[in-house]
Amino acid sequence: MNNNSMITIKNVNKTYDNLTALHDVNLDIKQGEFIALVGMSGGGKSTLLRLIAGLEKPTTGTVDINETETKSLMRVMFQEDRLLPWMSVLDNLSFGSKDKNTKAHAQELLELVELGDYVDHFPNQLSGGQKQRVALARALMSHPKILLLDEPLGALDALTRRKMQDLILDICQKQNLTTILVTHDVEEAARMADRIIVMKDSTNSYEEDCPKNRNAGQIGIVADRVLGEILEEPTLQKQTA
Amino acid sequence: MQKPIALTNNKKSIRLPVDKILPFLIPIIVILFWQVSSSLGWLSSSVLPSPMAVVQDGIKLTQSGELPKNLSISLYRATVGLLIGGGVGFILGFINGMSNTCRLLFDSSIQMFRNIPHLALIPLIILWLGINESAKISLVAIGTMFPVYINTFHGIRSVDPDLIEMGKSYELSRSQMFFKIIFPAALPQILVGIRYALGVMWTTLIVAETISASSGIGYMANNAEDFVDMETVILCIVVYAVLGKISDLVAKSFESLLLEWQNTGRSNV
Ligand SMILES: Nc1ncnc2c1ncn2[C@@H]1O[C@H](COP(=O)(O)OP(=O)(O)O)[C@@H](O)[C@H]1O
Ligand SMILES: [Mg+2]
Numbered sequence: 451m452n453n454n455s456m457i458t459i460k461n462v463n464k465t466y467d468n469l470t471a472l473h474d475v476n477l478d479i480k481q482g483e484f485i486a487l488v489g490m491s492g493g494g495k496s497t498l499l500r501l502i503a504g505l506e507k508p509t510t511g512t513v514d515i516n517e518t519e520t521k522s523l524m525r526v527m528f529q530e531d532r533l534l535p536w537m538s539v540l541d542n543l544s545f546g547s548k549d550k551n552t553k554a555h556a557q558e559l560l561e562l563v564e565l566g567d568y569v570d571h572f573p574n575q576l577s578g579g580q581k582q583r584v585a586l587a588r589a590l591m592s593h594p595k596i597l598l599l600d601e602p603l604g605a606l607d608a609l610t611r612r613k614m615q616d617l618i619l620d621i622c623q624k625q626n627l628t629t630i631l632v633t634h635d636v637e638e639a640a641r642m643a644d645r646i647i648v649m650k651d652s653t654n655s656y657e658e659d660c661p662k663n664r665n666a667g668q669i670g671i672v673a674d675r676v677l678g679e680i681l682e683e684p685t686l687q688k689q690t691a
Numbered sequence: 692m693q694k695p696i697a698l699t700n701n702k703k704s705i706r707l708p709v710d711k712i713l714p715f716l717i718p719i720i721v722i723l724f725w726q727v728s729s730s731l732g733w734l735s736s737s738v739l740p741s742p743m744a745v746v747q748d749g750i751k752l753t754q755s756g757e758l759p760k761n762l763s764i765s766l767y768r769a770t771v772g773l774l775i776g777g778g779v780g781f782i783l784g785f786i787n788g789m790s791n792t793c794r795l796l797f798d799s800s801i802q803m804f805r806n807i808p809h810l811a812l813i814p815l816i817i818l819w820l821g822i823n824e825s826a827k828i829s830l831v832a833i834g835t836m837f838p839v840y841i842n843t844f845h846g847i848r849s850v851d852p853d854l855i856e857m858g859k860s861y862e863l864s865r866s867q868m869f870f871k872i873i874f875p876a877a878l879p880q881i882l883v884g885i886r887y888a889l890g891v892m893w894t895t896l897i898v899a900e901t902i903s904a905s906s907g908i909g910y911m912a913n914n915a916e917d918f919v920d921m922e923t924v925i926l927c928i929v930v931y932a933v934l935g936k937i938s939d940l941v942a943k944s945f946e947s948l949l950l951e952w953q954n955t956g957r958s959n960v
């Protein structure tokens with residue numbers, strides 16, 4: 451473990467009854483790093499995220515968060531928006547915080563996700579993309595240091611998805627967040643992440659560092675190589691290697 | 692909720708009143724037909740008195756104070772019974788919904804008790820409590836307890852686990868979890884139970900008052916029957932219908948007030 455690592459995962463195993471969801475996972479995530487977890491469905495990506503979030507405990511091994519201030523340190527965002535349907539957008543953001551400046555801060559974040567005019571709307575009055583932006587704003591409310599994203603854009607159409615990718619990336623960079631994004635879209639991973647980790651057979655089997663300031667061509671190459679790793683297609687790996 | 696049926700503005704101004712009048716059309720036609728039949732002598736007043744005769748009877752009984760007195764005693768029994776039964780039902784639904792231990796301990800016994808038609812308890816309750824107020828109130832309470840219990844229980848049990856997990860990740864305390872997530876999520880279902888309980892409340896009270904009481908609308912009807920006072924019998928039935936309708940309206944407006952968010956949806960959700 452080096453000095454600026456934020457999350458340290460050591461020899462983590464997670465089993466449900468007889469099913470092994472995670473097997474001997476070791477991972478070190480640096481402060482400010484943007485990690486993408488990719489892999490086939492059922493590969494243990496969500497399980498790993500839930501362990502990091504503290505929503506579940508590992509069967510064996512340790513997940514260490516190297517921060518002394520643990521209050522509202524992490525926020526999770528899921529594929530479903532998980533907004534409370536009986537609360538207005540503003541109340542959904544203020545949910546769980548008792549700060550006096552909550553309202554102003556919420557308003558500020560809603561402006562940031564371009565929903566400044568929607569404070570009084572209820573979630574069922576918004577489109578899927580708008581709801582996810584509210585969920586993103588809510589996740590940012592408590593000034594988290596770590597943002598955990600479990601396929602947050604999975605249900606969105608391609609255009610909205612692309613805009614949301616840019617928005618998330620922009621926010622994560624500006625606020626220097628340590629981010630873990632679970633996605634089934636290798637293209638998305640290659641566009642957004644500093645480092646892509648492939649989850650296969652319940653463990654992190656492969657990783658790939660992404661070039662800084664990458665162009666569309668580089669994104670395509672990285673995406674193809676990662677996809678080849680996931681699907682174990684040697685031809686695809688050779689072509690793009 | 693009023694549905695906007697008109698496509699254009701000028702059509703809307705013509706159609707909206709129709710929307711409001713339509714539900715009353717059938718009752719009005721029935722009453723008119725009834726009145727005409729009575730006036731023309733098709734209906735003997737010993738079979739069915741005319742609406743006018745019933746109204747006159749209502750005015751007479753109101754002036755004598757008999758109707759208001761019986762009405763208020765019935766309302767009192769209904770309300771107190773519902774408050775007790777609904778309260779107990781809610782508390783049982785709450786603890787069984789929140790705690791697995793409580794559910795294992797109580798639920799199957801409650802389900803067994805629920806399968807006894809509560810009106811079958813009337814003889815027993817009269818033997819225990821006589822024909823005083825507590826007998827009628829207990830019957831209403833027993834009858835209204837179950838719908839509130841079942842719906843509170845299921846409402847709490849079927850809260851979206853995703854929302855509960857969300858609350859966990861916000862490190863909510865148990866009480867915050869209940870008040871901020873579980874209760875509001877279960878509220879629509881709880882209100883369904885309350886609305887159903889209101890129906891049970893009136894039915895129970897009518898039967899209880901008809902069988903054993905010395906006051907109340909049910910007693911009035913039963914007493915009128917002894918004197919072959921057809922107008923008062925019909926009047927009591929009408930009063931029950933109106934009371935039922937009013938409690939349903941109250942419940943509905945309560946619902947639309949508390950569940951405002953449900954009515955704001957777009958058509959594509
Ligand atoms: N709560 C649970 N109980 C039992 N099995 C689970 C549970 N959560 C996940 N699993 C199993 O663990 C494996 C990994 O699941 P998950 O982490 O959700 O995969 P991914 O997110 O990569 O699609 C799957 O086989 C899944 O069925
Ligand atoms: Mg998953």
